[in-house]
Amino acid sequence: MADSVQFLISGLTIGSIYAIVALGFVTIYSVTKVINLAQGEFVMLGGMIMFSLLKLGIPYLIAFLTTIAIVIMIGWLLERTIVRKAKGADALSLIILTIGAAIFIRGIASMVWGKGSVKVDSFASNEPVYVMGATITPQSIWVMVFMLAIVAGLFLLIEKTMLGKAFRACSVNPVAARLMAVSPKKMSSFSFALSAGLGALAGLVIAPIIFPAYDMGVMLGIKGFSATILGGLGSAPGAVLGGLLLGVIESLGAGFISSGMKDAIAFGFVLMLLLIRPYGLLGEKNVGKGGL
Amino acid sequence: MNQPLLEIKGVSFSYGPIQALDDLHLHVDHGEIVALLGANGAGKTTLLKNIAGLLQSDSGQVLYRNRNIERMEAEKIVQNKLILVPEHRQVFGTMSVLDNLSLGAYHHYKKTGKKEVAREIDKVFALFPILEERKEQLAGTLSGGQQQMLAIARAIMAKPDLLLLDEPSLGLAPLIVKEVLNYVKQLRDELGVTILLIEQNVSAALKIADRGYVMSHGSIVKEGRADDLLHNPEVKEVFLGHTVG
Numbered sequence: 280m281a282d283s284v285q286f287l288i289s290g291l292t293i294g295s296i297y298a299i300v301a302l303g304f305v306t307i308y309s310v311t312k313v314i315n316l317a318q319g320e321f322v323m324l325g326g327m328i329m330f331s332l333l334k335l336g337i338p339y340l341i342a343f344l345t346t347i348a349i350v351i352m353i354g355w356l357l358e359r360t361i362v363r364k365a366k367g368a369d370a371l372s373l374i375i376l377t378i379g380a381a382i383f384i385r386g387i388a389s390m391v392w393g394k395g396s397v398k399v400d401s402f403a404s405n406e407p408v409y410v411m412g413a414t415i416t417p418q419s420i421w422v423m424v425f426m427l428a429i430v431a432g433l434f435l436l437i438e439k440t441m442l443g444k445a446f447r448a449c450s451v452n453p454v455a456a457r458l459m460a461v462s463p464k465k466m467s468s469f470s471f472a473l474s475a476g477l478g479a480l481a482g483l484v485i486a487p488i489i490f491p492a493y494d495m496g497v498m499l500g501i502k503g504f505s506a507t508i509l510g511g512l513g514s515a516p517g518a519v520l521g522g523l524l525l526g527v528i529e530s531l532g533a534g535f536i537s538s539g540m541k542d543a544i545a546f547g548f549v550l551m552l553l554l555i556r557p558y559g560l561l562g563e564k565n566v567g568k569g570g571l
Numbered sequence: 572m573n574q575p576l577l578e579i580k581g582v583s584f585s586y587g588p589i590q591a592l593d594d595l596h597l598h599v600d601h602g603e604i605v606a607l608l609g610a611n612g613a614g615k616t617t618l619l620k621n622i623a624g625l626l627q628s629d630s631g632q633v634l635y636r637n638r639n640i641e642r643m644e645a646e647k648i649v650q651n652k653l654i655l656v657p658e659h660r661q662v663f664g665t666m667s668v669l670d671n672l673s674l675g676a677y678h679h680y681k682k683t684g685k686k687e688v689a690r691e692i693d694k695v696f697a698l699f700p701i702l703e704e705r706k707e708q709l710a711g712t713l714s715g716g717q718q719q720m721l722a723i724a725r726a727i728m729a730k731p732d733l734l735l736l737d738e739p740s741l742g743l744a745p746l747i748v749k750e751v752l753n754y755v756k757q758l759r760d761e762l763g764v765t766i767l768l769i770e771q772n773v774s775a776a777l778k779i780a781d782r783g784y785v786m787s788h789g790s791i792v793k794e795g796r797a798d799d800l801l802h803n804p805e806v807k808e809v810f811l812g813h814t815v816g
Binding site: 447 | 625657661665
């Protein structure tokens with residue numbers, strides 16, 4: 280019983296990270312119809328930049344906020360320098376461009392931080408909490424709290440603010456949005472900046488648990504993308520559900536079958552589900568529609 | 572002499588080898604309803620898209636309040652209170668009626684504030700009571716006539732001085748067409764909005780318009796007062812048959 284609870288909590292922790300990464304994919308896809316395969320690099324940058332700023336002796340909270348601001352700026356630059364320049368390119372070309380951007384960012388990261396892992400301090404105490412025989416680190420609780428806060432914040436932003444309405448309008452019909460003075464170009468920049476911010480938050484909150492390295496974004500990006508597809512491309516609630524489900528399946532697989540098989544089990548589950556439901560758990564049959 | 576609110580001077584535009592607009596001239600004065608008539612493919616929609624900034628012409632000028640807006644982006648043109656209600660309504664189908672209306676105020680809500688936007692929505696509801704009944708409903712689930720009213724109402728939220736309407740009666744039942752066009756006239760009479768209207772229902776359009784232009788192959792081939800056009804034998808022959816006297 281204790282083992283099951285332990286695996287479940289581990290799964291929900293890593294699943295929360297997949298969910299945040301998946302929300303980043305959905306945010307960009309909704310407005311631009313671009314699948315940004317550099318999303319995992321935003322997570323990596325979140326962890327690595329935080330490490331450098333803390334090493335410089337900058338107070339934790341300031342380093343935390345500065346990291347988010349820097350990664351947001353990188354996301355914005357990615358849109359302005361690569362995606363916007365390729366306006367009119369087909370979806371496959373844009374995906375390849377984002378893969379190129381990911382390789383570039385990873386290359387720079389390996390030069391700046393080297394190939395080894397780094398250690399980032401936890402938000403607060405490391406004293407574990409015990410629930411039904413399972414051990415929970417405070418940082419795991421922070422991960423889940425952040426995921427819930429991000430979901431709530433995104434919901435409020437998208438549903439309740441004029442900016443969110445403009446964002447949705449661009450996702451539904453960019454030409455009609457222009458006729459309401461909403462600029463799809465600005466919304467595209469905003470989606471990349473927001474998505475980079477989400478990635479940075481995921482990186483910041485997971486860094487004390489996983490010892491970040493320059494290449495950590497690769498697997499997180501693939502898992503986040505799998506969670507997006509599992510939930511239904513373009514669906515924000517689907518992204519959260521997909522992320523959590525993927526994390527839990529992976530953790531239970533690692534715990535009860537073999538830790539070496541955890542990725543195979545997780546991806547195998549995604550493949551099986553997509554065979555039954557090709558448009559994902561909460562996706563629409565016409566995925567081209569998008570929409571948060 | 573008063574300057575027209577909108578003046579098109581020698582505008583030409585082609586889609587590759589196809590000449591859609593050919594040295595076109597027209598004007599719209601303050602407070603007028605002007606009908607733009609013509610068969611399918613005459614270039615009417617292309618002209619409205621050009622005025623609204625969605626297409627840039629090959630040559631010519633679009634003067635709005637005596638300022639050339641030919642190279643201005645669509646978003647900026649909206650900020651100058653020139654609003655296009657496009658063909659096929661193009662409401663945001665997965666958003667509520669209320670959200671669609673709020674978006675109409677996007678370009679001025681920061682200046683006017685949330686309360687003013689709410690007051691504007693109430694005014695629009697007074698004009699289109701059916702939209703108030705359906706305010707929480709997704710726009711895509713409204714009937715064609717209600718979607719058209721929403722598209723016009725959303726444009727009113729942008730506080731237009733000049734409204735471009737592209738076939739508001741398209742796909743609507745005859746009774747609804749009359750209702751929609753009555754609303755269009757009401758906009759001019761009660762809110763003072765100037766209107767340039769494309770309409771396939773020529774007879775109904777000329778009945779609410781002050782003046783009209785007839786387009787063919789990208790050029791204006793006839794113009795005049797709406798009454799005169801309505802009784803013009805050529806216009807009757809081409810657009811109305813011989814049944815309307």
